[in-house]
Amino acid sequence: MxxxxxxxxxxxxxxxxxxxxxxxxxxxxxxxxxxxxxxxxxxxxxxxxxxxxxxxxxxxxxxxxxxxxxxxxxxxxxxYQPLYPELYKFQSKFLSEKFKEICSQPKSSNEYLQRLSNGIYSMPVFTKEFCTQFLEELKHFEASPMPKGRPNSMNNYGILLDELGFTSFIDELRNQYLNPLAQALFSDGYVGSTGLDSHKAFIVSYKIGEDVDLSYHYDNAEITLNVSIGDQFEGGDLYFGTMAKAHRTVFSNFTFVEHKPTIGVLHRGQHLHGTEPIKSGERYNLIIWMRSSSIRNQLCPMCWKKPECLIPVDSDNYGDGMIKSIESN
Ligand SMILES: [Fe+2]
Ligand SMILES: [Zn+2]
Structure with a gap:
């Protein structure tokens, strides 16, 4: 088989x-x-x-x-002893009513869904209560002696949510809400025939004295959701420029996006972006990199070629989101 x-x-x-x-x-x-x-x-x-x-x-x-x-x-x-074990199982009550409304009719115009620029959308995602508890949970984990991985090679501080036990939470959020929403808002070339069928989810934190900003880059994702969770901060706006080379188009200006708690920014992973330095306080963002195997199997976004060789990963891991069929016993 x-x-x-x-x-x-x-x-x-x-x-x-x-x-x-x-x-x-x-x-x-x-x-x-x-x-x-x-x-x-x-x-x-x-x-x-x-x-x-x-x-x-x-x-x-x-x-x-x-x-x-x-x-x-x-x-x-x-x-690990969670502070709020109930947060680990996804529930629709964590989501803002406005977000559910947007997802139920993503094609019709909705006052809460803001199109900031070509392919950049902003919308309320979670409730305030969820963000507050989630932030407390994250800080509780940070203060614990548990081992911590780095989110990616550009961020030194953060939490890998799949390691913390949030894989099924993010799977449900992706399957029930984000994939259908992305399919409605972006053209086929960004979600592919399989849709967004895997993810990598992590928290990045910016604090004075630690990482304060993030230089211009693109994500290893077809579509990214970046939600501000809190806390108290000034500065740290997101900015967007042009698309990376596979989808290069010319935009003359940068788009700056002020990021407030509970609000998510949905964008194409290859839309080049960065964050401005925070001026005070600390800022936590939930980042979900969503991937489409049908797109990645044709063009790897890291080497810009059809993958030469696909290397299978463990079953509890999405690797880089490519898929291959292998013989199983
Ligand atoms: Fe990014
Ligand atoms: Zn590659």
Missing amino acids: MKKVFCRCSCYFKENIYLQQVDAHVHYINDEQFRQDYKNLVSSENSIEQLLSLVYKEINRRENLDAEARKRKDQISRE
Whole structure:
């Protein structure tokens, strides 16, 4: 019998490696290629050898990532005592009535669904009560001695929600609300024939003295939902520019989006964006990267090619959202 498994593209282990020290994304095939291609990144502070060692470190981290994630997830599910266990099971009462109204008739104009610019929508998503409890839960987890993974190579502070036990919560939110909404708001080329069939969900936090902003980038997602959960902060607006290269179109201006608690911004993952520095306080955002296997199997958004080789991941993991059929016994 054949079964479908989620996969990563093999480029994950050689491309799109972010080097924070020089604020650049690089690719690595071998030492010689790297020395040749990145001469221009060398400075008095960063020798090519130092940069290479950072690349090795990142590749090594990626190779061990799934095994490490599994260990953390197991320990969290065994030992962590949630503050609000009831939050872990999705309930529609967590959602703002306005959001449910938008999702029930996504094609008709709705005063709460704001189209901010081409392909950028803003809307209330959760209730205030949910955000308040969720934030307390997140802080409770942060203060616990549980092991914590990094959300991605650009954020140092944050929480991986799939490790904390929110996979089925996000699955339900995606299947029941976000996928149908995205199908109505975006053209086929962004949701594909399979729809948004997997995700990666995490919290990023920005605090004075820790990460305060995020440089211009695109997401490893077809469609991203970014919801501000709180807390008290000033600054930290999101800004959007042009599309990344697979969908390059010319927009002349940046769109700035002020982000208030309970409000979500829905956008295409390849719409280049960043966050401005926060000026005070601390800010927590829930980010859901939603992926479509039908799109990714044709074009990997990280190497911009049809995946050469799909590497299956564990069954409790969505990998990079590609799918392959394998023989199962
Ligand atoms: Fe992003
Ligand atoms: Zn790839």
